[in-house]
Amino acid sequence: MTSHDAGDVVPVPSSPPPGARSLRATVLAFGVSVAAIAAPIDVAAQPRVAEAEDESTDRRRTRWSLRAAAARAVEGAPRVQAARAQVGAARAHLAHRSVPVVGNPYVGVRALFGMPDQSAATYGVVVGLPFDLSGRRSAWSAEIDQLIEESEEIADAAANEARAEVASAYVDLAISQERLAVAEDRLRVADASHASVRARAEVSDATVLDVSLAASELGIARAEVADRRRVLLAAQATFRAALDLDPEVSPEVEPLAGAGPPDGVDLATAITLASERRAEPRAHQAAARRYRLSEDRLFAESIDLLLVGLEWESQGNQRTAHSWGVSASMGLPLIRTAQGERAVARGQSDLELELSVLADRRVEREAAAAWGALQTSLDHLRVIDEEALAAAERALAMSEELLAAGAVDLFRVLNARREVYALRAQRLDALRDAWNARIALERAIGGTWE
Template sequence: MTSTFRSGRGGLACIALCLLAACSTLPRNGGRDQLDALLAGRTPPLQSGSSGSTDLRAALSGPLDPEAAVALAWRESPRIRLLLAELGLASADLFESGRLRNLTLSAGRMGGSDGTTTLGIGLLLGDLVTLPARSRIGRQRWQAALAQTAQALVDEAAATRTDWIRHVAAVQVAELREAVAEAAALSAELAARFHAAGNISALQLAREQAAASLARTEAARARSERFATRMALAERLGLAGRSNAWRTPARLPLPPLADPDLDTVLSQAGQQRHDLAAANALLAADQSAASLARSLAWLGGIEFGFEREREDGERRSGPHLSLQLPLFQQGQAQRTRATALRDMARERVALLQLQLQREVRSGLERLATQRAIIATFRDALIPQREAIVAREQERYNFMLIGVFELIQARQQEYDAYQAYIEAIRDYWLHRVELARVAGGVLPGDDTPSGEAPALDDLLGPPGDHDPHHHH
């Protein structure tokens, strides 16, 4: 009986060296520690799993500001856990890139009285030769996956802050619209009494009733928007269907005293945009892969081994080599594919850099425009509307106009208040988007210049918004 033993890479000693070289490990803690290092100062630390009911109640005990909302989402939101789970796919690829493929064991027996049994074990030579390059490419792709996940987390933090801003603004607008609807209802009631007494026409009564109906619909629309924004924020926080025992502050913050300059934001974006870092890491990986394909694509079909044979007590041994003949393919497809991927990666980096320039410049322009709009409302339109109401009140006191003209002036003042609140909201929405473009935060994000006015600040002491109240 004859037995043959064939070992890839030239014997057991060579196999041992190869196995020692294949020493990649899975990333510690699923890559969370590396993500925390990438995002330090821009997002909360990542945690595993939801908090317990006691921890959740403690987190919801006070009003949620934007940063507390982001921290809560990091603990409770399935979106965050999904992003981290997807990173596990990349960690598996990293592990695989630094490991040799498993040995192939084969066995066979030839029939007959003097049958021969063969045993074989082998690996492709290309695995050994390309292992260092494949490990390097795997690490580059892992860095790209980390950066892509970090960018997704930055985007999610921005989306959470955006939902928070929309909800707080909707709460303020709904409160204002309720006051307007109440005033319009009182006006319509007064008009009905005046009409019954013969003091106003049916046309004027119809106008006041129509105005009250419109105010009711606007108040209902504002309540619906408040509910929709609350549900959107609850879903973003991971609380939808779990808890309604949370609240936000009653007012938006006012804008910071100044906005960052162009050079600061461009520099920060260039250093902190994780999608750009991911694109550069993928470019490096694809460049390495293209170089590897040019030089070693033909190695894939070579197997080198060692044979040992025993027959009738006699042992024979010697090297073994098998080679795919490159008659029909010489690695052209691999080289072409790798080159195309490298070129795509290079242009993707260039496109992201162009987009970054546009987004930063456009974002700063929107921020400056919105700041100017807020200043116009604060310094011009609202004082002008308040002055109009004051003068109309004087004219009403001297019976130069009727009560309905005064009410109309007051409602136009309310509309200016609502537009002011919405202008502050839009400023913060633009600022959150610009912060996202710049990598997560902007200088001055943590130093607002105060709070937007509350309803009592806008409408004055209780009773001042009553259309029948005389100043």
């Protein structure tokens, strides 16, 4: 046995009593349980937070492509949000499915006073239950399913419209950016030309008229730049509204490419796709079926509940002290009920069917018109690119060469330059028309953007 002095003695902890061990284990288990419960809550909250952050970031996005804008349109455009809210409101009617067949119990009290003898008085108590034998719950269920289908078709139509609206706003913004770039290029050329003419005038190589013409061209170019900036701000505001972006965002879009027709789509295919894929005719058809089901529901609701009760009665005379019995009652008639409301529902159903036929014809005409507009717009754009603009640029280059050689005056050069910039602006108009025709075709066939 080894001895230790007082400074080396280490106290040995004593074993806790059983009650303390139980309390400690309980506290430890409670802590583990709290941690286990809290962890899933935090994990489940993370996707919602990330989703909110993604949506907020999307609303503050500045650089957009046509694909990204179309994706944003079908998810967050105002009309799409409103249509999805309508779908949610339609789904709220599903609560009608939970209405029980047996209703809340009822209690009735009856007191009949004896006349002239009070001993003839009769007192009764009725306790019963109402039963719904009309089938209104199943009628509500069928109508609600059709209402949800109708609202979903309307939401699909709203997404198609929102996609076309955003694409049109995208094209306007892209064209506005290009027009501003062309105007700024014209201003740069006009500024350089004005400086060159003034330098030549100082050495008597240009007339006062040349200086005035160059100054006029510079002023026109500056005014055009100011106007193009105004138009650009308006296009940005329209694009922000279409995508529900934050008001302080200054969106920019990528330049537009060629606006050819969708792959594999000709006139006959466009008409067929419009008839098959557009949601507007299907929405009218769904509404017609809903009104027919509404007629069934109105008939079911007009049938009264079956009241089944247990009755107890007491009389004041000495012959009959008490009596028990069962009662049942139901309103009549059962057949010719809710005639007015049901007739209106049938009329609305016939109206929706007729609107469906008209909508189907309309979307086919829209597809054909959009296809024709796209073809003519592309032809117009091709002629400007291959013939008019190319010839005007050659004429401008030749005029500048002749001006340098002293064979023509500045007036001819300025006219040739204005013709080039006018054709560039006309080309942008033709490009916008071609893209708007492409957008109209995509909207008519209910398609998506490539």
